[in-house]
Amino acid sequence: MTLALLVTLLTLTVLKATPIIFAALGGTISERSGVVNIGLEGMMAAGAFGAVYATSATGNPVVGVIAGILAGAFFGFVLGVAATRLKVDQIVAGTGINLLCIGGAAYALVVLFHQQGSSPQVASLGTADVWLIVLAFALAIALHAFLWLTPWGLRLRAIGENPRAVLAAGIDPLRVRMLAVTISGALAGLGGAFLSVGELNIYSDGMTAGRGFIALAAVIFGRWTPLGATLAALCFGFFEALQFILQGRVAWLPSDAMQALPYVAAVIALAGATGRVRAPESDGVPF
Amino acid sequence: MLRARTFAATAMLSFLMAACGHHVGPRPGQLSLGMVTDVGGLGDRSFNDSAYRGLLRARDQLGAYVEVLQSRSAADYQPNIEALTNQRVDMTFAIGFLMSTDLDQIARNHPDRHYAIIDAVVDDPNVVSVTFREQDGSFLAGALAAMMSTTKHIAFLGGEDVPLLRKFEAGYTAGAHEVDPSVTVDVKYVGSFDDVAAGQELGNVLYNGGADIIFAAAGTAGLGAINAAKSRSGAYVIGVDSDQDALAPGKILTSMVKHVDVAVFDVARGMQQHRPIAGHLTLGLSDDAIGLTNFTFTRTAIGAARLRRLSAIRRAIIAGKIVPPDTREALAAWKPVAL
Numbered sequence: 154m155t156l157a158l159l160v161t162l163l164t165l166t167v168l169k170a171t172p173i174i175f176a177a178l179g180g181t182i183s184e185r186s187g188v189v190n191i192g193l194e195g196m197m198a199a200g201a202f203g204a205v206y207a208t209s210a211t212g213n214p215v216v217g218v219i220a221g222i223l224a225g226a227f228f229g230f231v232l233g234v235a236a237t238r239l240k241v242d243q244i245v246a247g248t249g250i251n252l253l254c255i256g257g258a259a260y261a262l263v264v265l266f267h268q269q270g271s272s273p274q275v276a277s278l279g280t281a282d283v284w285l286i287v288l289a290f291a292l293a294i295a296l297h298a299f300l301w302l303t304p305w306g307l308r309l310r311a312i313g314e315n316p317r318a319v320l321a322a323g324i325d326p327l328r329v330r331m332l333a334v335t336i337s338g339a340l341a342g343l344g345g346a347f348l349s350v351g352e353l354n355i356y357s358d359g360m361t362a363g364r365g366f367i368a369l370a371a372v373i374f375g376r377w378t379p380l381g382a383t384l385a386a387l388c389f390g391f392f393e394a395l396q397f398i399l400q401g402r403v404a405w406l407p408s409d410a411m412q413a414l415p416y417v418a419a420v421i422a423l424a425g426a427t428g429r430v431r432a433p434e435s436d437g438v439p440f
Numbered sequence: 441m442l443r444a445r446t447f448a449a450t451a452m453l454s455f456l457m458a459a460c461g462h463h464v465g466p467r468p469g470q471l472s473l474g475m476v477t478d479v480g481g482l483g484d485r486s487f488n489d490s491a492y493r494g495l496l497r498a499r500d501q502l503g504a505y506v507e508v509l510q511s512r513s514a515a516d517y518q519p520n521i522e523a524l525t526n527q528r529v530d531m532t533f534a535i536g537f538l539m540s541t542d543l544d545q546i547a548r549n550h551p552d553r554h555y556a557i558i559d560a561v562v563d564d565p566n567v568v569s570v571t572f573r574e575q576d577g578s579f580l581a582g583a584l585a586a587m588m589s590t591t592k593h594i595a596f597l598g599g600e601d602v603p604l605l606r607k608f609e610a611g612y613t614a615g616a617h618e619v620d621p622s623v624t625v626d627v628k629y630v631g632s633f634d635d636v637a638a639g640q641e642l643g644n645v646l647y648n649g650g651a652d653i654i655f656a657a658a659g660t661a662g663l664g665a666i667n668a669a670k671s672r673s674g675a676y677v678i679g680v681d682s683d684q685d686a687l688a689p690g691k692i693l694t695s696m697v698k699h700v701d702v703a704v705f706d707v708a709r710g711m712q713q714h715r716p717i718a719g720h721l722t723l724g725l726s727d728d729a730i731g732l733t734n735f736t737f738t739r740t741a742i743g744a745a746r747l748r749r750l751s752a753i754r755r756a757i758i759a760g761k762i763v764p765p766d767t768r769e770a771l772a773a774w775k776p777v778a779l
Contacts, residue, residue: 161648165641262483270483271636271660348637353667357660358481359512359634397638397645400628408601412631 162394167286168352170383170390172197174289175344176368177375177382178296179229179337184377185300186333187313187326188236189437191247192228193341194365195254200225200342201349202258205356206265208275214350218278218285218343221350225342226335228254233334237327240439251365259358271357275350282351285343289383292340296379309333313433316440326440341365367419374422377433385422392418466505466529471712473498474524475704476517477510478536480633480659486681487659487700491535491558494704501705502712505529518542525550531711533558533704537604543567556707558700559604561720568710570703573724574604575611576757577696578655579764580725580732581678582615583753585653586623587746588676588693595626595651597642597665599633599658603767608657608680608696610771611764618753618762618776626651630661639664647675653693656680666692676738689737699729726758752779 176193183190190196203224208217228250235246259269266272278285300306309329311319316326344364349356367389374388375381392415400411466472475495477488498504507529509520517539524532525546532553534543537560547555547564556568563569585594596612598605613625626646630638639661646654647668654669655678656662662680669677669691679685679695703723723729732750735742756762756779765771 157648161645165645168641268483270481270489271485271663352637353640353664355636355663355667357634357636357663358483359479359660360636362632362635362638397628397642401626408629408631412629 158398162391162398165394165397166387166390168390169393170386171286171289172344172347172352173364173368173371173386173389174293174383175347176341176365177371177386178289178292178379179225179340179344180368180372181375181377181379181382182296182300182309182340183229183334183337184372184436185313185433186309186330187316187433187435187438187440188233188330188334188337189243189247190229190232190334190337190341191244191369192232192250192254192365193247193337193368194361194363195247195251196225196228196338196341197345197348197361197365198258199228199254200345201360202261202272202345202356203342204346204350205272205275206261208277208350209266209273212276214276214278217275217350218346221342221346222339223342225345226339229335229338229341230331232338233331236334236439237330243437243439255358255361258356262356262358272355274354277354278351282347285347285351289347293379293383300379310433313435316435330440341368344368370419370423373432374419376431377436388422389415389419465527471498471502471504471708472527472529473504473506473708473711474527474529474532475506475508476520476524476532476534476539477508478517478538479511479513480536481510481512482508484633484660485684485687486662486679487698488535490682490698490700491533491704492701494701494708495533497701497705498708502708504708504712514538518546521546521555525553528553530554531556531708533707535700536560537602554711556704558703565718568707568718569720570707571720571722572698572700572703572730573722573764573766574607574696574698574730575614575764575766576725577698577730577732578608578611578657579615579618579757579762580750580754581655581694581696582612582617582625583619584615584694584732584742584746584750585612585655585676585678586616586619587749588742589623589651589653590674591650591652592620592622593624593626593650594653595628595646595649595655597639597646597654597656597658597662598627598629599661600631601629605629605657606768607766608655610766610768610774612655614765614771614774615753617774619749621776624650630658633659633661635661636664636667640667643668643677647672652676653678655696657696663687679733683733685733685735685737690741693738693742694732694735697731697733699723702727702729725754 200221204217204221207220235241312326371385374385396414534557540560561569643665656665657680676693
């Protein structure tokens with residue numbers, strides 16, 4: 154493998170991993186507080202669309218990124234209300250949010266941009282998207298430090314294990330869960346914004362293409378830790394980048410088999426990790 | 441997520457109905473046409489949009505009532521086709537080969553209804569099948585790319601690795617080798633028609649790998665490859681299905697246009713004149729259903745000599761002197777033809 158190919162492989166790995174890292178960090182913080190966020194995919198779509206809309210309105214992709222974060226946070230908040238105050242089944246509520254966001258964005262394209270399927274092209278961060286990549290890794294470290302080195306991190310983790318005990322200590326678990334899920338949505342929204350105005354300059358239907366669900370797998374594969382989830386996202390990004398490069402170079406392997414590579418790797422990794430992974434005790438259990 | 445597209449369309453329709461209080465539905469005696477898009481959906485600036493243009497032309501010129509149902513996933517095809525069947529539209533158009541199994545089943549269950557399918561052959565007496573000789577147009581695209589490449593290295597980026605896309609791939613590769621057998625043609629597939637980011641990433645991989653022209657036959661994902669070309673000097677991309685040339689003026693060498701609109705309109709007109717075209721219709725260069733655009737933004741860059749050579753190749757295909765391959769097997773056995 155030549156040096157140029159190696160550089161392509163590594164840059165592509167990081168590029169593919171970044172939106173997944175953002176969403177997976179969101180998934181980790183949410184699940185650590187005891188709420189399974191299956192709506193990551195929809196929140197990414199909301200972030201991607203919000204970013205494009207705000208960018209087209211202001212001409213400034215930085216404003217777009219902020220709008221993407223807010224759009225994701227809003228739907229995180231909605232899931233938070235459903236999961237804590239209304240005690241709705243979290244999987245059902247999260248699936249509802251996926252439907253709402255992806256369908257809603259398709260509808261909003263027609264209402265706001267008067268065209269279907271994809272938005273017009275908007276300004277993009279261009280090469281400045283590298284700062285979002287840096288931010289993804291910085292956030293991973295910061296979140297890891299927060300969860301394991303600060304009292305509030307301990308409280309958040311305790312709520313995911315045994316909310317009753319934390320309530321006895323005088324902290325409202327529901328309030329913390331609400332906050333964690335909202336932040337989770339903000340991070341997923343940031344991941345979506347990275348896709349739409351960071352890497353690209355457009356929103357198109359289905360552009361998140363399952364990245365939110367890959368992030369969900371990365372949370373588990375990363376054993377509910379920010380650094381683990383980041384590593385898992387990088388691993389997925391690596392295999393995706395590898396298949397991009399290998400496609401057409403290995404004559405006997407059809408491209409379909411090549412495209413399955415990242416998913417096969419994920420399944421093997423997850424299977425190899427079973428027995429050693431343990432979800433937070435109260436993950437997914439309404440309080 | 442599954443029905444998101446349909447849901448959005450329904451939500452929009454009910455909103456519109458509520459907003460203007462219009463009567464929705466065909467008038468008695470009015471020709472009514474239904475259309476089910478494939479997962480690329482309306483707004484792909486490509487295949488589905490082209491079919492939709494044909495439908496709109498039928499609305500405007502034939503006074504037809506038209507209704508479109510979009511499919512968000514393969515699971516939507518069957519319910520969408522069923523829904524239009526139950527509304528008793530005169531003819532339902534299934535846009536895309538992915539719908540052939542579902543359409544076959546529904547057409548058998550409703551022998552009194554009429555259907556049309558684009559890009560696949562469904563062998564039922566009440567189904568009109570329309571396929572295109574994409575390999576012919578792709579051959580021209582490949583020939584042009586080979587003439588224009590300064591690195592003698594071009595690429596093909598497909599959406600999904602399926603027989604239909606291999607017609608594009610085989611024709612394109614053969615066209616390049618017709619002009620210059622030493623040209624390298626890299627082939628990659630996105631694995632999806634709507635992952636724009638992956639389309640852009642693969643576009644960059646192909647350009648970084650030495651190709652200077654990419655034929656992006658990947659639906660919406662192809663917009664990503666067009667994006668990748670924009671930021672590079674000396675790089676071109678070739679669009680597909682609809683005329684995409686204006687999306688990046690000067691960077692899109694041409695588009696391999698597939699006039700799905702012509703096919704949809706012709707079939708609709710046949711329906712209106714109460715003589716539904718039956719069986720299998722194959723459209724190609726000579727029907728003006730397949731071809732390259734008229735190089736609005738790239739005519740000077742290409743130059744008159746290359747354009748002359750291109751039209752000589754086009755004539756040779758129409759005359760049957762060149763038979764572009766439509767599978768990888770046919771491509772392996774194919775030899776350049778001396779003109």
